[in-house]
Amino acid sequence: MAQVKYTQKDIYNRVFKEKRVGVGYDPNDVDGFLDDIISDYGVFTKRIEELQTQVGQLQTALKQTQEELSAKDHVREAQPVVPAPVVEEVPASAPVQTPTATPTNLDLIKRVANLERAVFGSENGAN
Structure with a gap:
């Protein structure tokens, strides 16, 4: 240049x-x-x-x-926003549940109970 x-x-x-x-x-x-x-x-x-x-x-x-x-x-x-799936840590002693297409209230209550037992111990589940 x-x-x-x-x-x-x-x-x-x-x-x-x-x-x-x-x-x-x-x-x-x-x-x-x-x-x-x-x-x-x-x-x-x-x-x-x-x-x-x-x-x-x-x-x-x-x-x-x-x-x-x-x-x-x-x-x-x-595009619809799809939430990420929630991954749960289930203790080995917890009963295995087969996932259903739509969880019922009973399924949700059982899952919460299993989580409470895993977090707080088995004495909380007896109360």
């Missing part, structure tokens, strides 16, 4: 050589300086165009990503 030769301060502080004959500046010196400035403006213009292209690409990518996320959110909202 081409390098910029002059800063704004360089341009502002530039002093041209005076012509030996008469009043004024050396036309070759002024023309050379202006040619360099024109070249710098070309570099700036090219860089601005590159950055504008990059901004456009990034905006397009951002928009696509936002649309994808929005679509995933809609799919997630449409």
